Amino acid sequence: MGVQSRLEAVSWKQPAIAQKLIARLAAEASPVELGGKNLAEVLATRLRISSDEARPRIKLAESLGPRTAIPAKRWLPHAAEAQADGLVGPEHLRVIERFFDQLPNCVDYQTRELAEADLARIGSGLGPRSFAKPPVGSWP
Numbered sequence: 001m002g003v004q005s006r007l008e009a010v011s012w013k014q015p016a017i018a019q020k021l022i023a024r025l026a027a028e029a030s031p032v033e034l035g036g037k038n039l040a041e042v043l044a045t046r047l048r049i050s051s052d053e054a055r056p057r058i059k060l061a062e063s064l065g066p067r068t069a070i071p072a073k074r075w076l077p078h079a080a081e082a083q084a085d086g087l088v089g090p091e092h093l094r095v096i097e098r099f100f101d102q103l104p105n106c107v108d109y110q111t112r113e114l115a116e117a118d119l120a121r122i123g124s125g126l127g128p129r130s131f132a133k134p135p136v137g138s139w140p
Contacts, residue, residue, distance in 0.1 A: 009086030015060065016084035022058060023065030063097070076100075078113075078120035088120065091128030096120070 026039055036042035043054040064080040079096050082088040088096075096119045103112065123131045 008089070012089040013084060013086045015090070016064070016080065018057065019061040019065040019080070022061035026058075026061070060093070064093070076116055076120075078117040079123075082120040082124050085124075087124035089128070092123040092131055095128060095132045096123065 022039075022043070025034075025042075031038050031042050034042045034046075036045060039058055040051045040054040043049065043057065044051045047054070063076050064083060076096065079088065079093060083093065096116070099115070099119060100112070103115070107115075
């Protein structure tokens, strides 16, 4: 089980590398220079994946990749760090994304950042099923 656990952590780290590469690609070259109409098309062609697979990768690079590379609607530095360390996986990241999708816009930046740090820390100690359950007595 120890070997399997380490293998899983390594597999969770790999997308963090890809997100940095996609962010850098977006920052340093235009899709036209790379032979496509948009970044999703470029990735799909080069990586032999569908555009439907490329778009979520780009979205993750926007929220988890380096802040300066892609203008992000939402940047999750603590979740990105936890992913790079192999502490959270794709299911944890979906829970964190869903939390912020449901968070009212009136919540200030500092509170959002503290919440994101807490979610990344808590998620690293729980399985995704337990992590996705709201705590007893939480607000709707």
